[in-house]
Amino acid sequence: MIKVENANTATSTFTDISGSSFLGNISSVEFGASENEIMVTFYNFGVESIWYTSDGGTNWANKEGNFPDINVRCILMNPLNNDEVIVGTELGIWNTANFKDASPVWNQSYNGMSNVVVTSLSLRTVDNTILASTYGRGFYTGKFTGNVLTTWTGATDTDWTNIGNWSNGLPTANVDVKIPSTTSINPIINSAVTIDNLSIESGATLTLNEQAALTIEENLTNEGTLTVNSSVANSGSIIVQGASTGNITYNRAVSTNWHLVSPPVTGQTYDNDWVASNSIASGTFNTNQRGIATYDNNAGNWDYMLAGESSTFSEGKGYSILRTSAGNLTFTGTVLTAGTTEDIAKGSNNAFNLICLLYTSPSPRDGLL
Numbered sequence: 001m002i003k004v005e006n007a008n009t010a011t012s013t014f015t016d017i018s019g020s021s022f023l024g025n026i027s028s029v030e031f032g033a034s035e036n037e038i039m040v041t042f043y044n045f046g047v048e049s050i051w052y053t054s055d056g057g058t059n060w061a062n063k064e065g066n067f068p069d070i071n072v073r074c075i076l077m078n079p080l081n082n083d084e085v086i087v088g089t090e091l092g093i094w095n096t097a098n099f100k101d102a103s104p105v106w107n108q109s110y111n112g113m114s115n116v117v118v119t120s121l122s123l124r125t126v127d128n129t130i131l132a133s134t135y136g137r138g139f140y141t142g143k144f145t146g147n148v149l150t151t152w153t154g155a156t157d158t159d160w161t162n163i164g165n166w167s168n169g170l171p172t173a174n175v176d177v178k179i180p181s182t183t184s185i186n187p188i189i190n191s192a193v194t195i196d197n198l199s200i201e202s203g204a205t206l207t208l209n210e211q212a213a214l215t216i217e218e219n220l221t222n223e224g225t226l227t228v229n230s231s232v233a234n235s236g237s238i239i240v241q242g243a244s245t246g247n248i249t250y251n252r253a254v255s256t257n258w259h260l261v262s263p264p265v266t267g268q269t270y271d272n273d274w275v276a277s278n279s280i281a282s283g284t285f286n287t288n289q290r291g292i293a294t295y296d297n298n299a300g301n302w303d304y305m306l307a308g309e310s311s312t313f314s315e316g317k318g319y320s321i322l323r324t325s326a327g328n329l330t331f332t333g334t335v336l337t338a339g340t341t342e343d344i345a346k347g348s349n350n351a352f353n354l355i356c357l358l359y360t361s362p363s364p365r366d367g368l369l
Contacts, residue, residue, distance in 0.1 A: 001026060001040060003057060017057025023047045028074045033082045033219050033243040036338075039063075041072040041087060050075070050087065052099070054243075055338045065104035067094065074121040079128060080146030080176075081196070082218055082242055088118030088132060100241070113140045147196050151178045152204075154185030161191065171195045173217065179204040179224065189214055189236075200224040200246070208236040210253075213361075215239045220335065222246030228360060229253075230328075237361040244335040250360060251328040258291075258322045263313045264360045265333030271310035278329055281322045282307075291322030295354065297347025318354025335360055 001018045024044030031038060036056045042049045049072040050063045063085075071090045077099070078084035085099040087106075092115050096104040117135035124131070128144040150168035163170050165187065171177045173194045179187060181203030189212040197218045200206055204224035208214055210231045219242040220226075226248040228236040232255055238248070250264045274280075275290050283289030283304065293302040294317065302320060305311075313319065315336070321329060344353050 019051055019060030027072060030075050032077045039075045041075050043071050043073060045069055063099060063104050065106055067106045073119055076121045076123055078144040080144055088121050090117050091115045093118060111142050147174050147176045149176045151180060152187050154183035158185055158188045160187045160189045179206050200226055208238060210234040210236050213237040218242040220244045239361045240335050240337050244337050247332050248335055249330060249332045251330050253328055254323060255326050258320055260318050260354055261321050262318050263331040265331050266315055266336055267333035268313050268331045269310060279324045279327060281324045293320045295352050297345050297350045297352060300349035
């Protein structure tokens with residue numbers, strides 16, 4: 001399986017992203033909620049026919065589960081619920097409602113067509129209508145549906161748990177949530193909440209305070225402002241189990257001491273502007289130094305940022321940071337929803353490595369040691 005980048009230019013690049021266990025002839029390739037989610041099917045007997053990756057092909061997972069040994073010709077993911085996937089086979093349509101599990105459960109989904117050979121599946125995105133073409137039996141249509149949707153109204157106050165603030169009941173698991181830009185009162189979460197999908201429109205705001213723990217079992221689409229706050233003792237948490245689109249802001253509360261910190265988001269740059277807005281301290285003896293440092297195992301000392309320098313915080317790498325006063329270190333970037341690695345350095349002088357948890361859901365230190 002080959003990925004082509006810059007295909008519309010003269011400098012196209014070709015990358016083999018085949019899984020090490022791929023065997024047979026590929027019959028279809030489809031994207032899921034993002035280009036990192038790819039589904040591949042194989043048209044052969046005696047092979048694993050359904051594969052899935054959530055990281056653009058770096059790692060592949062077999063999604064056959066209890067699926068029988070029959071030819072698979074095509075595949076589609078429900079854009080309203082990416083745990084629901086259908087495949088077209090020699091024995092009609094099969095579907096699963098737990099595709100993201102390690103071993104999905106597949107069932108036949110006749111919808112009036114019986115055991116016909118399905119040759120292709122197409123999706124009309126405007127209304128999520130599915131068109132299935134068959135071998136000698138014509139065309140069939142169906143429709144993907146989503147979860148119950150409840151929309152924030154802010155009719156009463158900012159309390160997420162107040163039913164009077166929602167159009168269709170309180171958000172719970174298996175419920176999709178929308179935060180629109182049409183209200184001047186935006187929601188605040190102060191407790192543990194589990195929902196299915198979350199969409200924040202441009203101009204809308206959602207705030208998680210230090211006692212909040214938001215779990216999104218499917219996808220986060222953020223075109224507005226999503227802020228996670230903390231105190232010195234506690235931190236708000238957000239876990240996205242599907243795909244995450246858009247930036248969030250994480251405010252990490254610190255005291256006036258040096259703190260060993262790693263940004264819980266990816267893509268945050270530190271430069272003169274970030275130093276100024278976060279009240280980062282300057283050196284006492286060398287006033288050109290700033291209170292952001294990594295440890296150099298070759299030199300055996302801390303390597304401080306200098307005025308005018310600019311860099312991006314590395315994923316999983318720890319930094320020593322000092323503010324001039326107690327307050328927040330503000331990190332804005334994307335939510336990491338997949339695993340990451342950080343190389344261990346053994347220098348000529350020392351072998352100290354500060355490895356940090358790069359997620360928007362903090363873990364107690366004692367739980368990691």
